Amino acid sequence: MAVIDITEQQFADTIETNDVVLVDFWASWCGPCRQFAPTYAAAAEKHTDVVFTKVDTEAEQRLSAAAGISSIPTLMAFRDGIPVFSQPGALPAAGLEKVISAVKDLDMDDVRARMAEQQAAATAS
Secondary structure: OOOEEOOHHHHHHHHHOOOEEEEEEEOOOOHHHHHHHHHHHHHHHHOOOOEEEEEEOOOOHHHHHHOOOOOOOEEEEEEOOEEEEEEEOOOOHHHHHHHHHHHHHOOHHHHHHHHHHHHHHHHHO
């Protein structure tokens, strides 16, 4: 599967309608972003069950700000519409594979239960 460029208008729908979505926040002037691109594209070809997207931080400044992006490249992962990973820096291929495997292997019932506990604790204090 190819890497898909997405905009602010497509972001929420993409995250909410796919099981696993990776988002690479990048810019054309960013050397590490350009170095990471082939690694990311190769992973997209290998993992056809994952949606690989890219957000151009220059063109999508509001989306980048809303996502809290302060350094690029930043990789974010979403599972069942829930953000489960975010890390700045270009990952090597092996590191990206570990992230993908970890996201796929998450027990989402456990993730939802932990989120509910955190929300309950936050509203109780």
